[in-house]
Amino acid sequence: MKLAIIDYGSGNLRSVQNAFNKNVIDNNLKIDIKVTNNLSTIKSADYIVLPGVGSFPDCKKGLLQIDGLIDTLQEEIVVKEKLFLGICVGMQLMTDYSLEKIKTYGLGWLKGHLKKIDTSGNDYLGNKFRLPHMGWNNLQILDNSHPFLKNISDVDHFYFVHSYFLTEGIKHEILANTTYSHEVPAIIGNKNFFGVQFHPEKSSFAGQKIISNWLGL
Numbered sequence: 001m002k003l004a005i006i007d008y009g010s011g012n013l014r015s016v017q018n019a020f021n022k023n024v025i026d027n028n029l030k031i032d033i034k035v036t037n038n039l040s041t042i043k044s045a046d047y048i049v050l051p052g053v054g055s056f057p058d059c060k061k062g063l064l065q066i067d068g069l070i071d072t073l074q075e076e077i078v079v080k081e082k083l084f085l086g087i088c089v090g091m092q093l094m095t096d097y098s099l100e101k102i103k104t105y106g107l108g109w110l111k112g113h114l115k116k117i118d119t120s121g122n123d124y125l126g127n128k129f130r131l132p133h134m135g136w137n138n139l140q141i142l143d144n145s146h147p148f149l150k151n152i153s154d155v156d157h158f159y160f161v162h163s164y165f166l167t168e169g170i171k172h173e174i175l176a177n178t179t180y181s182h183e184v185p186a187i188i189g190n191k192n193f194f195g196v197q198f199h200p201e202k203s204s205f206a207g208q209k210i211i212s213n214w215l216g217l
Contacts, residue, residue, distance in 0.1 A: 110195070111170045140176060
């Protein structure tokens, strides 16, 4: 089996690669992991991961600058239904569009768009909410029966860094939320493609559980 982590200049590639390598070794899996932007390598992969760090427009620009990459992702993931995971902005790119900086269209695989988190009000300590939403937070699981959420509960904490959130998504495509000032979709998915707003590669044991669940789908 082969796993491709897409290198388009917008991701924590070393951290993501190390997290997946650890999971493969710990679970004695026979999966060859490559960080790549080579279209042939992506086409030969069984699993595809799209990390994302930075702004939505910059990440979309990074995809566009690799000739044929978006068409290849569309073919391999939507048409051939290969297993896909979008991380942080990689998740956001799966949706219709984002209002970060300038309205920028995404891949349109899942419904909804991104707008800035509303920071009105105070947290439970009386402190004002600030952007980005950065640090550890737990999840509110919406579908306990989904295999992607196996052994995940509200005691597990995940590492978030983001200022924009998915709004107007279709309810059945949102698998879990988190709360930061208000409800924020944290895991989205449909059929073979999934996205996480947090960083599993920075989320210690809980992040490894998510990676294991995804690889096992």
